[in-house]
Amino acid sequence: MSASDGRRAEGREELNRPRPTNGPLLEVEKLAVAFRGKRVVEDVSFTVERGETVALVGESGSGKSVTALSCLRLLPGAGGNPAGRILLDGTEVLTAPDADLRRLRGGVAGMVFQEPMTSLNPLHTVERQVSEAITLHQPLAGAALRARVVELLRRAGFPKAEDRLGAYPHQLSGGQRQRVMIAAALANDPKLLIADEPTTALDVTIQAQILELLERLKRELGMALLLITHDLNIVRKHADRVVVMKDGHAVEQGRVADVFAAPSHDYTRMLLTTEPRGQPAPVADDAPEVMHGEAIRVRFPIRRGLMRRVVAEVKAVDGVSVAVREGETVGLVGESGSGKTTLGLALLRLEDSDGAIRFEGTAIERLERSALRPLRRRMQIVFQDPFGALSPRMSVGEIVGEGLAVHEPGLSRAQRAEAVAAALEEVGLQPTMTERYPHEFSGGQRQRIAIARALVLKPRFLVLDEPTSALDVSVQAQVVELLRALQAKHRLAYLFISHDLRVVRAMAHRIIVLKDGQVVEEGEAGQVVAAPREAYTRALMAAAFDLRAAEAPGLRT
Incomplete structure (x- = not known):
């Protein structure tokens, strides 16, 4: 040297x-x-x-x-x-x-x-992922390591942590996945989080x-x-x-x-x-029923031991009935893990379930995949995690236009590009963004791409799973206005899943409150928000609204 x-x-x-x-x-x-x-x-x-x-x-x-x-x-x-x-x-x-x-x-x-969902390894269990964060910095193993994993998950608010150590990320709700991330981040008692x-x-x-x-x-x-x-x-x-x-x-x-x-x-x-305000347009008295689920049940097995035998089951959705009419928004609220997303997936036949499901008057609970396919374009979903739902190898134009290629193969390339551009403009994005890829966008922009992908097929029923969760307050208000305008224009039926009750209040005609997979309260949105009957609903509303109310500007409690 x-x-x-x-x-x-x-x-x-x-x-x-x-x-x-x-x-x-x-x-x-x-x-x-x-x-x-x-x-x-x-x-x-x-x-x-x-x-x-x-x-x-x-x-x-x-x-x-x-x-x-x-x-x-x-x-x-x-x-x-x-x-x-x-x-x-x-x-x-x-x-x-x-x-x-x-x-x-x-x-x-x-x-x-x-x-x-994209930060957790889909091939590794909860236990392995939290353990890895510990063992990179601490010499723990065996029972001591497992005990530390359970302790961290409990500290992060993960209920019954010891029963879910063998679960994979896709088997957890969005909130449960976030708590696993928090547990891993706190594994070594950092000076800065x-x-x-x-x-x-x-x-x-x-x-x-x-x-x-x-x-x-x-x-x-x-x-x-x-x-x-x-x-x-x-x-x-x-x-x-x-x-x-x-x-x-x-x-x-x-x-x-x-x-x-x-x-x-x-x-x-x-x-x-800035925050979401206003109310949705009223539903017509003669509005037909678009989606109806009767006594929907979804169960997930709990497996343990070397042979992975089923020792119990999680009742993710337990006998829930829901109906959504044309031009109506039904808000689905409840704590993380209460079954909100699972119910939405079951109605779309994206999750195996028991119970009756009717879409536009047709019983679809037993339809084969080939018979379901023509109906898919008319019932769409906007997923909770937009980055995980968008292919990193496809451009925005390809992502939004993929459904058109499947359901409208007769469109020319120019016609498909025109439809994609129109869908992007409807959600507040520039048509010139079609050549860019998901990683080049912010979380809020990716959510709008996901909404455009669903809207481009002009569906009748949309499951909106936390569509504003990744958005700041000003964009939340814009998306709420957009969704209400699209609903009024096209008479769309929405199942609106959200933990943000301010947004639900601005979007929903009716609200269904879920807890542990069961309905604890339902009714007109104004009534449920202003005068909830059940203690659980009152706790949700207090957390959402009372803690925000009448606080002197600049003061912390």
Whole structure:
């Protein structure tokens, strides 16, 4: 090695050597990130002190997640070399060698990713995935390792964790998958938890439990939290400081109380005053029934032992009946794991079930696949996890047009392209985006692509599974308006599944409340929201509305 090479090596060692730990736990200075030469984050600076919660907020595509991923150098491909300076617990992240990055990732900072279904390995069980996060940093094995896995899952709010250790991600609800991610991120008691929309897939009561859990862990471990969210109520109640991002820039930051009480930027003021409002158009008295399910039951076996014998079963849906008329929205609410998504899949014959199912007056519960196929275009679904539902190898134009190729093979290429462009415009995307791929879009933009894919076939019945969960409040309001306008124009029937009761109140004519696979209450939306009869429903409404009500601007409880 030459003398100059030696000096450069010494310089790198000095740069990567941990700094004194009495400063901020995380310091981001003039961060810039570009994809394919286009800057998506520009000149972003902020700090996270030890034991403090800092929230990054902004619309989809504002650069929140890119900023968070940069803090552990997790950006893929062309975005993998951000510029600027990031210090984490005294270590310079952007120039750190692989050994230091392995120590930082999981050992110093845990990460809860935005899309748990794509972040969890579909071929590995819950136990194996949480175990892996532990054993990378701790020498545990056997009974001690299993006990630690169960403990972490329970801490993350996973009910009956010991019974689901052998489950795979596709066998869990969206909320359960998110809790597995949280458990893995907390496996090594990190100093910093980076949580990218950690409550997006969770119902309001579990949201509160998870956030209370994070608050308790902060106190017990002295842990700091970098929270990426579009829910400003969460920021108001759980963050110490907030950084507001727009178009890759930090346009405003400061103490939550100060920013919420007197925002200085027009964009921040817009975010604070926007939420879904209004009501759907009334349903015609003579509107025909489009979808009807009678006494629907879905059961999943619990297997144990070397031979994987069935020892019990989970009653995911237990005797539920539902009817949806033309032009009507039925809201389906309940805690994560209550059976909402499973019921929607059963009605579409995408999940095996018992019970009677009629679509447009035709009994479909026993139809063969070939007989069902002509009906598929008229009953569509928008899945909860848009990234997992969009093929990473297909362009947006191919994704949205795939259904047309199957159900309308007689269309010319130009006609199909025209239909795809129209569908994209209906959901607020530019037709020029057809050549791009899903990974090039924000979570909210991917959800709109999924909606366009369903709408392009002009269906009569749509299962909307958390269609606004990945969207910030301003885009939520736009999507609600869009869905209501499309319903009024085309007389669409919606089964609207959501944990966000503000959105359900703005969308639904009727509400069905599920708990443990059974209906506990149903009725007109206004009645269920304003005067719920059952204690369980009252708890849901209190978590959704009472905690948001009449709170002095800028004050946390």
